[in-house]
Amino acid sequence: VLAAFQVNALAQVWTCKAFLPPMLEAGWGHIVTVASIAALLPCPGMVDYAASKAAAVAFTEGLRRELREWHGPSVRTSLVCPAHIKTPLFQGFKQALFSALEPDYVAGHILDCVRYRKEMVTLPQVADPLVMKGLLPVAAVDAVTRWLGFGRMTDEVETDYAAGRVRMMSAPSSK
Numbered sequence: 001v002l003a004a005f006q007v008n009a010l011a012q013v014w015t016c017k018a019f020l021p022p023m024l025e026a027g028w029g030h031i032v033t034v035a036s037i038a039a040l041l042p043c044p045g046m047v048d049y050a051a052s053k054a055a056a057v058a059f060t061e062g063l064r065r066e067l068r069e070w071h072g073p074s075v076r077t078s079l080v081c082p083a084h085i086k087t088p089l090f091q092g093f094k095q096a097l098f099s100a101l102e103p104d105y106v107a108g109h110i111l112d113c114v115r116y117r118k119e120m121v122t123l124p125q126v127a128d129p130l131v132m133k134g135l136l137p138v139a140a141v142d143a144v145t146r147w148l149g150f151g152r153m154t155d156e157v158e159t160d161y162a163a164g165r166v167r168m169m170s171a172p173s174s175k
Contacts, residue, residue: 001048008035008052012059020075029075030114033060034106037083037122057081064119078113082106082123098124 012033023029035053042050057079064077086100101123109123 001052004048004052005055008049009055009059012056016059016063023075024071027074030078031060031063031075032078032080032110032113033057034080034082034110035060037081040081040122053081076117076119078110078118079120080106080110080113080123081121082109 016031020029020031023031033056035056036050038046038050039053039057042054060077060079064079067075067077082101083098084100085106086102106123109121112118113121
């Protein structure tokens with residue numbers, strides 16, 4: 001759990017602490033956070049990962065508001081929340097609605113965020129309604145996620161690559 005937070009949340013804080021002051025002094029800059037759709041709608045088997053990405057989302061949203069309120073629009077932020085990307089970390093991950101995203105596809109959207117000053121993007125775009133899930137009753141969200149198979153998405157994930165961190169929180173034992 002600690003490693004997930006160090007990589008996915010705390011690294012963002014320390015990087016901003018190092019690079020934000022020179023950006024503010026220069027009067028321009030752009031901070032991009034790559035979080036995850038899992039931060040918006042966690043699935044069983046990756047609670048620690050989702051929580052660490054949710055921390056990155058909260059940090060970025062708060063930073064955006066602070067920058068606007070205290071410094072105007074000179075330094076901007078973009079939050080990118082992709083579905084699973086085709087990398088070794090998510091080998092074996094299954095999602096019913098769409099296949100793994102190619103890294104180049106995600107990179108292109110990150111560049112577009114900076115170029116067009118987009119504040120938040122979910123990838124693929126079909127996932128945009130996840131941003132509004134808080135308006136629905138919890139039971140409705142749970143029913144949809146069960147129907148989509150969220151409980152089985154991590155069954156075949158290669159946990160060796162991530163040193164077992166993906167399924168360490170509350171996965172049922174295999175006894």
